[in-house]
Amino acid sequence: MTEAILLVGGKGTRLRPLTVHTPKPMVPAAGVPFLTHQLARARAAGIEHIVLATSYLAEVFEPYFGDGSALGLHLEYVTEEEPLGTGGAIRNVAARLHSAPGDPVLIFNGDILTGLDIPALVDTHRTSGADVSLHLTRVEDPRAFGLVPTDDTGRVTAFLEKPQTPEEIVTDQVNAGAYVFNRSVIDTIPAGRPVSVERETFPGLLADGAHLQGMVDSTYWLDLGTPQAFVRGSADLVLGRAPSPAVPGRRGDRLVLETAEVAPDAKLTGGTVVGRGAVVGAGARIDGSAVLDGAVIEPGARIRDSLIGAGARIGARTVLDGAVIGDGARIGADNELRDGIRIWCGAGIPDGAVRFSSDQ
Ligand code: GDD
Ligand code: MG
Numbered sequence: 362m363t364e365a366i367l368l369v370g371g372k373g374t375r376l377r378p379l380t381v382h383t384p385k386p387m388v389p390a391a392g393v394p395f396l397t398h399q400l401a402r403a404r405a406a407g408i409e410h411i412v413l414a415t416s417y418l419a420e421v422f423e424p425y426f427g428d429g430s431a432l433g434l435h436l437e438y439v440t441e442e443e444p445l446g447t448g449g450a451i452r453n454v455a456a457r458l459h460s461a462p463g464d465p466v467l468i469f470n471g472d473i474l475t476g477l478d479i480p481a482l483v484d485t486h487r488t489s490g491a492d493v494s495l496h497l498t499r500v501e502d503p504r505a506f507g508l509v510p511t512d513d514t515g516r517v518t519a520f521l522e523k524p525q526t527p528e529e530i531v532t533d534q535v536n537a538g539a540y541v542f543n544r545s546v547i548d549t550i551p552a553g554r555p556v557s558v559e560r561e562t563f564p565g566l567l568a569d570g571a572h573l574q575g576m577v578d579s580t581y582w583l584d585l586g587t588p589q590a591f592v593r594g595s596a597d598l599v600l601g602r603a604p605s606p607a608v609p610g611r612r613g614d615r616l617v618l619e620t621a622e623v624a625p626d627a628k629l630t631g632g633t634v635v636g637r638g639a640v641v642g643a644g645a646r647i648d649g650s651a652v653l654d655g656a657v658i659e660p661g662a663r664i665r666d667s668l669i670g671a672g673a674r675i676g677a678r679t680v681l682d683g684a685v686i687g688d689g690a691r692i693g694a695d696n697e698l699r700d701g702i703r704i705w706c707g708a709g710i711p712d713g714a715v716r717f718s719s720d721q
Contacts, residue, residue, distance in 0.1 A: 363408045363483070366454055367399060369471035370416030371444050379588060379670050379687050379706070384418040386471050387425065388591065389653060391598035391634055392609045392618050394425065395585065397432070398598065399469060401607035404433050406479035408467060412457045414450040416441040448556030455547050462545040470538030474594040476580035476604045477539055486541040489515070491574035493546055493566065496539040498582040505586070507536035507559045509575055517573035520563035534577055538584070546571070588685040588703065592668045595651040596632030624660070636671070650681075659694065676712060 369386045379388060386396035403411060411434055413422055419440040429436030439454045451468060460466050465486055467479065477496050486494035495517065497509050508521040510532040524530050536559065546566070550556055566573060581603045585591045597603040601612030610616050615629035618636050623629065624643040631649035635641060639652050642660035652658060652669045659677040667684040669675060675686065676694030684698045687706035692698070695713040704710065 363406075363465070363467065364410035364412070364458060364460060365403055365408045365467035365469060366412050366414055366451055366458075367396070367403075367469050367471050368414050368447055368450055369396065369422070370414055370419070370441060370450055371447075379668060379685055384421060385585065385591075387421050389634075389636065390474070390585075390591065390595040390651070391605070392616055392636070393607050395474075395591075395594075396422070396426075396471060397607045398474065398603075398605040399471065400426070400429070400432050400434060400436075402605060403467070403469070403479065405606050408434075408479070410435045410437075410459060412437045412439060412454045414439055414441070414454050416444040416450070444555065446555040446557045448550050448558035448562040449554065451542075451547055451558060452550035452552050452556065455550075455552075458544060458547070460544040462543070462548075464544045465541045466544050466547060468540045468542055470584075472585045473538045473582070474585060474597070474603050474605075475537065475539070475582045477537070477582070478578070478580065479539075481578075482539065482576050483541055485515075485574060485576045489572070489574040491516075491541075491572045492543050493563075493571070494541040494574040494576060496537040497534045497575045497577040498537040499533045499577065499579065500535050501533070503530055503533060503535045505584075507563075508532060509534050509536050511575040511577070515575050515577070517563075517567065517575050520559065520567060520573070522557070522559040534575065537582055588668055589666070589683065589701075592649065592651055592666055595634055595668075596649045599632035599634055618654075627658075631665075642677070653688070670706065 387394040423438050437457050445453050508524045510518050512518055583594050585594050598605055598608050599616045616634040620637050621635045621639045623641040627641045627645045629647050633647045633650050635652045636654035638655045641658045644660050645658050645662045647664040650664050650667045653671040655672040656669045657674045661678040662675050664681045667681040669686045670688035672689045673686045674691045678695050680697040683700045685703040689707045690704045691709040693712035697716045699717050
């Protein structure tokens, strides 16, 4: 049986300011909590047992996913008292694994949307005989990631987390946040204290001469660390660019969930999702955005690349472009909110209060 550890803890797991109660993995992407996509993809790849390593707001996972049987999985939950870091979290769940010392165990960062061929990563691991194998992806700017140069056989030669200087940036290959570990390697991570797998475990293994193997590919890959990335990911799931067996409904330009009410002349495009009980008024246009459950979009609003929190209200003719509107916030009519603005949960903006363009 193949098993996996899913890392869903740490400090920055709320999608601030969208919600104060929901950790990021539970914020809906294309109609279901984001984590569902990762779980469903793992199941489709033949993984049956998954341990969720959680810390912050851990109590919301189990009531929703339960024992995992609805997804055909056996799910277990382990909560850290204090965040143990990525390596500490992995070590902390070792006792729950069924694998024997030489068996491969999959490990996934919990905030990644990807088309990774999971069986191919396991194959790479087997055929290379590595201690650890890593999925690598190419990015334009590696500074927010773990830099992973490899030799011409794909063997990892270094691991540098969050490289900053031009001298450090020797490749465009970065850690994509999916690994195969031999079970025995997990047991060598020190227990009972915070450990960063990126800053301590990987560099330490390389210094000790361990074999780390990289698998670079160009499949869909997105870290959902920012609200903008989250909106993009949700739209790509709806459009079918990001593969997931958990999207409820057909792939296409829009996903309207049951009980949502959309006026016949409203235009929904670019992978827009409209959540349960949400209302979209006459003449509204929404492109590439996520409108969460119970939100109300009044007539004539123009919304692009934005995230509208649950129960939020967007006034008539208001323009949103690249905006994040927190749960329950109230945006009055005739406002214009652009590029990176974040409105906190429950906050209010009166009618005609904010503009970016001229008054014409
Ligand atoms: N249980 C637990 N406990 N999980 C944690 C902890 C912790 O203390 N700290 C982080 N995590 C989880 C996060 O929830 C996330 O799913 C994953 O580990 C990675 O943490 P992030 O905080 O998102 O790290 P990052 O995005 O800056 O960098 C990581 O991901 C990049 C790819 O997106 C690193 O692994 C980089 O090397 C990598 O390139
Ligand atoms: Mg991340």
